[in-house]
Amino acid sequence: MTDATSGGLSAAAQPKSSLLQPSRLMKKRNAAETRFKAYGIAAIVLSLATLGFMLVTIFSDGVSSFFQAKLSFPVELTARTLDPKGNRDRADMVKITTLGYNKVLAVAFEKELAARGIAIEGQSAKDVVEMISKDAAGSLRATVLANPSLVGSTLDATVLATGRIDGYLKGRVTMQTAERDSNVTPAQLQLADKLREAGMLTSSFNWGFLTMPDASDQRPEAAGLGVAILGSAYMMLLVLVTCVPVGVAASIYLEEFAPKNFWTDAIEVNISNLAAVPSIVFGILGLAIFINFAGMPNSSTLVGALVLSLMTLPTIIIATRSAIKAVPPSIRDAALGIGASKMQSVFHHVLPLAMPGILTGTILGLASALGETAPLLLIGMVAFVDNYPAAPMEGFLDPATALPVQVYGWAQRADPAFIERSSGAIIVLLVFLVAMNVLAILLRRRFERRW
Amino acid sequence: MTVLFLLIVVAVLAGAAFVLCRQRVMASVQGDPKLLHSLPMYYGWNGTIMVLLPALGGLVLWLLIQPMVIEGRIAAALPPDMMAAGGSMDLVMSDVRRVAGGLDVAVSTGAMTAQQAATISTESANIRDTLAAVGVALGADVSPAVLSAAQDYRVMTAWGMMGRTILTVLLALGGLIYAVMITNRDFRARNRVEAAVKGLLIAASSIAVLTTVGIVYSMLTETLNFFAQYPFQGFFFSLTWSPNFRGDSELGILPLIWGTLYITLISMLVSVPIGLYAAIYLAEYASKSVRAWVKPLIEVIAGIPTVVFGLFALVTVGPMLRDYFAEPLGWGDSGSSVMTAGLVIGILNIPFISSLSDDIINSVPQSLRDGSLGLGATRSETIRQVVLPAALPGIVGACLMAASRAIGETMIVVMGAGAAAKLSLNPFEAMTTMTVKIVGQLTGDTDFAAPETLVAFALGMTLFVITLALNIVALLIVRKYREQYD
Amino acid sequence: MNDMRTLERIVNSEAIKISARNVQVHYGTTQAIKDLNVDILDKTVTAFIGPSGCGKSTFLRCLNRMNDTIESCRVTGQIMMDGANIYDPRIDPVQLRARVGMVFQKPNPFPKSIYDNVAYGPKIHGLTRNKAELDEIVETSIRKAALWNEVKDRLQSPGTGLSGGQQQRLCIARAIATGPEVLLMDEPCSALDPIATAQVEELIDELRAQFSVVIVTHSMQQAARVSQRTAFFHLGSLVETGETGQIFTSPKDPRTEAYITGRIG
Incomplete structure (x- = not known):
């Protein structure tokens, strides 16, 4: 160790300042430290603020x-x-179209206005009647056809107002915008004010939004999420049924039985790659294989569910494998030690112990499948569907739509009333997602096991 | 017999096999299960498997092969001038199927007897009107060739159905008899059942591979179809994208790639600094309680469906950027823009970058931090000069994965980026991406023979290859990095 | 102890470098150090010995405020260095650590080149004006750490590629390069083989010419070999401190005696 003694410039020869006096360099370094930390806080605040801003805008747009x-x-x-x-024969009455019911509604509405002494200043009768939604005649017709004996009586009807009047009550439509709008006149809005005073026009909770099917461009007020919720529910059910057994079986094989060979490696690589394939590619797969090749029906929940299953499979496999991995080997050894076969030790001991983890992973996988949109567009689920799908089994082949697809579909329409519906649909979607996540968290808390 | 009924028959046979095998083995030991190799239940299950496996396998094969065989024979029987006049084979075949289906409906509703359906000819009746009466609308009058082909099709399908039923039931019965025969007290039923279960497990895990094969196969064949109709130089090197369903489209991918990369670049400029700084703060500065709250909150962003971000881009971010930046600065008047989509994808990717980076930063050994702090480095100096360089490969890997997500992101660009394929540098201009065009070309009315539709598969293939390559590189980098500290 | 060399050592300085008074350390609710008083002399090797969990490493980490990096750790009392209490709120721990260097149990070279490892400290503290000066500090420090001959031809290769003993000497060189006045060593040889241990021990002896060295060790032989003064810790308190020879040959406290004769530990 001779070189240790050589002199040269000694770092220790630096002038010592008092520890209590921060040097100028030190002040600079501390300032840099403060800045660096501030960047970190700023990054977090910024991302959380953006999240908050997004949720607030969507809620404020959608709650109405x-x-x-x-x-x-x-x-x-x-x-x-x-x-x-x-x-009063239904078969004959079916021949009366909504036009006839429109007439009835118009007459009744004008009569009531006259009876209540609400003046119609400077408006044509047509303008007044147009405040009633175009959907009203259809729903009245359905009521009457369901019960033909109603004809001749007087019904206390509650019908939807048009989207613009609805928007006026919610503050989206104002006198100023009405002047530039070909679909509504300021006079109609003034009349709406009078109707409201008279108690004829009221705003109430919109159950129809959750139950009614989609409606055409001219009737945003009648558009509902019924078909979309049903379609999403069908798909989640099918994903659960197809994806979970396959995912769990695949995980069991890979964790417990798979020998180290080429095929196992191929499976492993495939799973990790599939998890990263853009979702739209799964849509192309669904279109080419399930619809064009296998001839399954377009827009059906079955095809949608198959595509979502293939997408969710890697998520479920990854979650299940980690749950299986977390079961300590001593459990397996104990089972094998009393003469159980490998298969018995897995199905009788490992799988039940891994179940909570598998369940949690499954719920989270389903939640991400529930929010998926892009692949469903390609298999035709964005088409306008206003019939509910039939009850399960045949219903899985009926065209339907899904919640996130409905969000997209409405966002593409011109009428701003559909943007409100779109945001409303997001609220419904988020409620489902939050519920699923809370369920997953509760399950994890309840069953979490520390080995 | 319909498939459903056939399945019920097979299920009943399978149940019978369970009961028979179990009884037989119990009888062979005079009811004392201790003398058996396996639990009695396993003998039953073995019987069930022996019925289900061959019967269902045969049924599936038959269902796959029958349409091919029948359509091949019908096609061979059709006069060759049909193809030239009536367009493609597919169209003629779908006509044949439709007419045959119509005849089926007519027979089942009683509008026609089975005899009539088999012998009816175009001279004696107007098929189109007859079928319309039972609710099957045809696009055009039925030609004699199509009608006779449809009648042949019905005959062959009926034979096929018969053959299918016989084969399936025979296989099921054969399996049942074989299972009962081999069942005796020394038969190792458990091993047999376990082997079958293991086969099932292997099949399940092979679905991942099948999916990849399916993706590659479906996109590759259609892509090849596309390149048969459209020169690949035009696709890869043309600077113009203007599809035109009347033909003579220009389908150059370069403007789409440019839009995709531009949006990805902007999204990375947003997500990498914010995500990385957030991760650094959470991993190195935040107290336990702050971390316990903030980390899940940031990850909430990752749990929100992308269509929500899409609506946010469309309704809020786009108009805001247009009103406060683009218009005052004279850079454009479009709500949809590269900037809109890039910003929102950037936000979407923040939790992705931050949680991956957080893991990676946490896996840098504490001793390195101690070493640096012990030398009198401040925390930020330690992070910038020791922790980050040590974590760099992992962070690069995370960024590549984020880039691949941004490239493949669909809903946000569909709703926020616009639809015009443009090669422009102005970030406030609407541009479009590969994913937007895939959605555009494949939704609505599509003609799978036209290059304007098939190009979507070529785009999908390109997208798949790009994202796959990025992910593989990222995985390799991350794996290498993990090995370094494990 | 049969190694009688310790008796011949003389303590060559009586100047007190660090003096600790009434130091208490808590981790959350558990007390790790109780009411500790000790003086550490300049240009002397002081060894902290004691059974595992006795607080010697904790106390060592108090001396350059490394304990600040542990969230739940609370230190009370006074630790004076050159007349200033290092726990004074006006004291910047970063500046303190530049003057009280530390070498850790496990060699922890940064994943950078050998040169950059040593140059790191001088660079962040702004000790040099130009590259030539930096080169000189790096060379001097590596020479002082008795590593120069082994690495002079590969200064740009990564520090993680060295052997364990070389890595630890690199870490010592890295600590020396900032020009500390005190060098804290937390079981610096525990991860090394006997040959590397001997090299590092010899190095410690040489370093004492310039610094006050405090070494925590599990090995009583090592304490006897390298230190002039020894402090014995037991259950979070300082039991006895004195010249190494005296502690090992005629301990005053029965617990010290029990420990060095192997009855507790």
């Missing part, structure tokens, strides 16, 4: 879709228009 302006007035179901033959 849960309320709906409705007009209530007595409607005389004139037999002359609705049942010209007068025999």
